Amino acid sequence: MPYQVGVTIRAEVGADQVPPLRKWLAAVAQQGLAEPPFDFAHLRGVHFARFYLLEETADLAGQPIPASLVFMSDVDAPLRRHLTELVDVAGDGIDQAFGHCAGYPGPGGRRRARIAWLRRHQLPASAFYVNTVGRGLDQIRQEARLRDALENYLDQRDWAGRAAAGLRRELQAFVAGRADLSWAMKPPAPPPLPFRAREAVHKVAVPLALLLVSPALLAVLPFWIVALRIAELQDRTEIERPTQQQMDELEAYEDFGPQNPYAVVGFLKPGRLRLLTTRAVQMATSYGTRHLFTHDSLAGVKTIHFARWVPLDGWRRMTFTSNYDGAVEAYNDDFITEIWWGLNAVFGGAVGYPPTRWLIWGGAKLEQPFKYTLRDHQVPVPAWYTAYPALTAANIENNARIRAGLRGGMSPAQAEQWLSLL
Amino acid sequence: MAINLDLDDIQGLVARGYSGLRHARFTLFGAGGPAAGPALLSWLLPRITPAGRFSSDAAVQVAFTAAGLRGLGLPEQAAAGFSLEFLGGMATPNRSRFLGDAGDSAPDSWAWGAPGGPAIDGLVLLYARSADLLNELHAELMRRLAEVGAREITVLDTLERLDREPFGFRDGISQPVVEGLPKAAGGQRTVAAGEFVLGYPNGYGQLTDRPLLPRSGDPGRLLPPDPGGSGAADLGRNGTYLVLRQLEQDVEGFWRYVGEATQRPDGSADPAARAALAAKLVGRWQSGAPLVKAPDRDDPSLATVNDFGYYHTDPLGMACPLGAHIRRMNPRDSLDPQPGTSASLDVNGLHRLIRRGRGYGPGAADGPRQATGIHFICLAANLSRQFEFVQHTWLNNPTFNGLYDDTDPLTGSRHGGGGTFTAPARPVRRRYRDLPQFVRTRGGAYFFLPGISALRYLAQLPGPVPSGPRTG
Numbered sequence: 042m043p044y045q046v047g048v049t050i051r052a053e054v055g056a057d058q059v060p061p062l063r064k065w066l067a068a069v070a071q072q073g074l075a076e077p078p079f080d081f082a083h084l085r086g087v088h089f090a091r092f093y094l095l096e097e098t099a100d101l102a103g104q105p106i107p108a109s110l111v112f113m114s115d116v117d118a119p120l121r122r123h124l125t126e127l128v129d130v131a132g133d134g135i136d137q138a139f140g141h142c143a144g145y146p147g148p149g150g151r152r153r154a155r156i157a158w159l160r161r162h163q164l165p166a167s168a169f170y171v172n173t174v175g176r177g178l179d180q181i182r183q184e185a186r187l188r189d190a191l192e193n194y195l196d197q198r199d200w201a202g203r204a205a206a207g208l209r210r211e212l213q214a215f216v217a218g219r220a221d222l223s224w225a226m227k228p229p230a231p232p233p234l235p236f237r238a239r240e241a242v243h244k245v246a247v248p249l250a251l252l253l254v255s256p257a258l259l260a261v262l263p264f265w266i267v268a269l270r271i272a273e274l275q276d277r278t279e280i281e282r283p284t285q286q287q288m289d290e291l292e293a294y295e296d297f298g299p300q301n302p303y304a305v306v307g308f309l310k311p312g313r314l315r316l317l318t319t320r321a322v323q324m325a326t327s328y329g330t331r332h333l334f335t336h337d338s339l340a341g342v343k344t345i346h347f348a349r350w351v352p353l354d355g356w357r358r359m360t361f362t363s364n365y366d367g368a369v370e371a372y373n374d375d376f377i378t379e380i381w382w383g384l385n386a387v388f389g390g391a392v393g394y395p396p397t398r399w400l401i402w403g404g405a406k407l408e409q410p411f412k413y414t415l416r417d418h419q420v421p422v423p424a425w426y427t428a429y430p431a432l433t434a435a436n437i438e439n440n441a442r443i444r445a446g447l448r449g450g451m452s453p454a455q456a457e458q459w460l461s462l463l
Numbered sequence: 464m465a466i467n468l469d470l471d472d473i474q475g476l477v478a479r480g481y482s483g484l485r486h487a488r489f490t491l492f493g494a495g496g497p498a499a500g501p502a503l504l505s506w507l508l509p510r511i512t513p514a515g516r517f518s519s520d521a522a523v524q525v526a527f528t529a530a531g532l533r534g535l536g537l538p539e540q541a542a543a544g545f546s547l548e549f550l551g552g553m554a555t556p557n558r559s560r561f562l563g564d565a566g567d568s569a570p571d572s573w574a575w576g577a578p579g580g581p582a583i584d585g586l587v588l589l590y591a592r593s594a595d596l597l598n599e600l601h602a603e604l605m606r607r608l609a610e611v612g613a614r615e616i617t618v619l620d621t622l623e624r625l626d627r628e629p630f631g632f633r634d635g636i637s638q639p640v641v642e643g644l645p646k647a648a649g650g651q652r653t654v655a656a657g658e659f660v661l662g663y664p665n666g667y668g669q670l671t672d673r674p675l676l677p678r679s680g681d682p683g684r685l686l687p688p689d690p691g692g693s694g695a696a697d698l699g700r701n702g703t704y705l706v707l708r709q710l711e712q713d714v715e716g717f718w719r720y721v722g723e724a725t726q727r728p729d730g731s732a733d734p735a736a737r738a739a740l741a742a743k744l745v746g747r748w749q750s751g752a753p754l755v756k757a758p759d760r761d762d763p764s765l766a767t768v769n770d771f772g773y774y775h776t777d778p779l780g781m782a783c784p785l786g787a788h789i790r791r792m793n794p795r796d797s798l799d800p801q802p803g804t805s806a807s808l809d810v811n812g813l814h815r816l817i818r819r820g821r822g823y824g825p826g827a828a829d830g831p832r833q834a835t836g837i838h839f840i841c842l843a844a845n846l847s848r849q850f851e852f853v854q855h856t857w858l859n860n861p862t863f864n865g866l867y868d869d870t871d872p873l874t875g876s877r878h879g880g881g882g883t884f885t886a887p888a889r890p891v892r893r894r895y896r897d898l899p900q901f902v903r904t905r906g907g908a909y910f911f912l913p914g915i916s917a918l919r920y921l922a923q924l925p926g927p928v929p930s931g932p933r934t935g
Contacts, residue, residue: 196894205890282672288547292557296855298879299862341800368561370847371856377667378810379800408667431880433862460891461779 043117044232045171047349049164050112052142059108062141066423074426078133081426084126086117089364092424115347117177128155167323170330170348172434175232184440187225205457225444244332283416298430302422306360307391319390341379366433381405466643466656470515472701472914474524478514484590486597489619494584495612497926500535502611504922522590526705526910531584536924544674548846549909554578563859563876568904575617575906621821629712629835633751639815662700666813671844673699685920701914703842706850708907711836717901743886744872746787758782772796774803780887785864788873791857816841874902
């Protein structure tokens, strides 16, 4: 099974192209990205994709930052295949989108020139979260079909009085006997060996490297934490409630199904201390998402399919995006009650975030300022694609467990537990 | 935390549903002109029933929409402190999608509260011990409305039978025990007062945003000071939001569905199976006995039992299905984080509603077929985190608690799918498909139920600011 990569492509949009781009995004919002000219449903391995506009702004020093168009996708490796297919399959749509951007070679441009242009405009994420690393699109779809087939089979009869173990054997026989389902009797293949080896080395190498420099780190730590606390005390945060107009614009693209796209963008507080802190926290976040939170849950939050942090404009700004289940209100409450410490560490360095204390306290715990500021920094995502719109992360995990339970021996109690997944 | 609620300044509906006053009528009115609101309020003020000790034969409460408050002349600065959901109203396209008001529940088909319909400024709730007294109070209200030039938009009559909703189930058993109210003395788990009354700490230990105005805006010092210490006058304190929705229930359709789904193979009716499936959909038997306590048959001696959790006794929903109405309306300890622990209960406590609805219509059993349902009323200090969350994330969410395609079997919308009901069982679940929609929204609006000081302040306002925006 493939591992997953997050693709971010960002390109500047000339001022005269912003109004037509907005209009184009509104039109794409109506028709979606699954069909031509994007045809994302026929690109291989695309879980989610989106376009959104970052409006023209000025940084904290007053330097203008032009408007830009951002494309993101969460896809199965290899990346090369995806970039090629963006041009070969979704080319008409990509041409339309990036045709609003300066220097884009298409549609008249040569295929290789367009691929090279996309490649050049890629941005690296400072951290990338995958709900379950290695669970590819094909697996998710196959396992959803497996569940449907089992559920439909169960619907045909009344099973009252049957022993759990016997019913499980019958379902195993049903799956094994169906040519289109028998794959499910084997476990999904792990991600390719080079990927696993790389991750294993990284998992060990980073703590080792930290251990080596730990004397220096420990010496610096007290100074850093005091300096950070002083900076926190000097923060002057003004948080305004979003306007009705902002809310209308955001809500217009939310809650059409169980999943939603999320995007926020904000400036980092000035000064090297804040920048260093944010970069260090991003490194820790990346380590956490690569090695600790690789299956089913981001530190307790089980409703996120994919998420990423991407530094922008030379670390002056940062955008955070995710594909998540449920409504914003529920998502924010999860943040406050379950991973407030992580949110504070990650976003405490952003302008307009509720005041934090000692990096992780305060902040998100202030319910209304926190919810307001997230809304204030949220960017509408008009153009969005999901490959499995009806499935929550919990559904996908449940489907995987159903498949896993087809193999091996089980006690009657275990068989009963497994049947309760259906 | 000891909380002193200013019960004499809070409208009584927060503390009690007036179950002793079996006759109730809710009147939606439009002010008609700038003078009507203050005149009406001045007349109502001495009649408003506070939340303190109560032993009267009648009760009167009043609530306003955002348009109604602006019509009274509320300064824009103070108006802007109300929640956006309240200011925008219940019938905008975004709210409708979120609340599941689509298809034949869409606002354009509503009997009242539809955009473009007569603008609703306020709501008077009358309660009385006898029908005669109610009629008398109502006639007086109507006279008064006519005198001041206001007009009634809709009069919502209610059923006398208070303990059963029209499908035939005992209702109103589970209410949050609110910190600071007399009922909280029983030692049960309480919910923070600020979840239901503005101006007190909420479930996060903070003050929910509410309308404040500079002291200079209240020269008569009618309003209490902002307990947050800002020095502002607190127009929100002791008030709360009131959600009113007219929910029509297809009682015949409900029992027809349950009957057909439980027919014996020969086509004959199976009354016991029918009652059992209906109980599975609701999570309680018709008597009110909860399935987690009475899994196999109804037990009327458990009718009002409310002291239970789900996770330790019934984690998989074998007794009370995960998707049953009461397990979604109030999942107790069912959900993340750490189901079965107080962490789960704490999160549950952030999404509670005080329900004050009453049934309407003739009921199913008697008379010709006529619309019946419930005038759903709930009170909450945070519309988004409480009412809208419960409606969207718990009731109408087809993927609630790990499910796939199951909206609330009783009240859920089926417009985005969701017509499946899964009843966990041994050895394996029983799945019901294509449940019809049994409940349809016929009207709705968001109101603010002010504290009594706030009513006094509103009554002396000069009327609408000429250039002020007035939105429906």
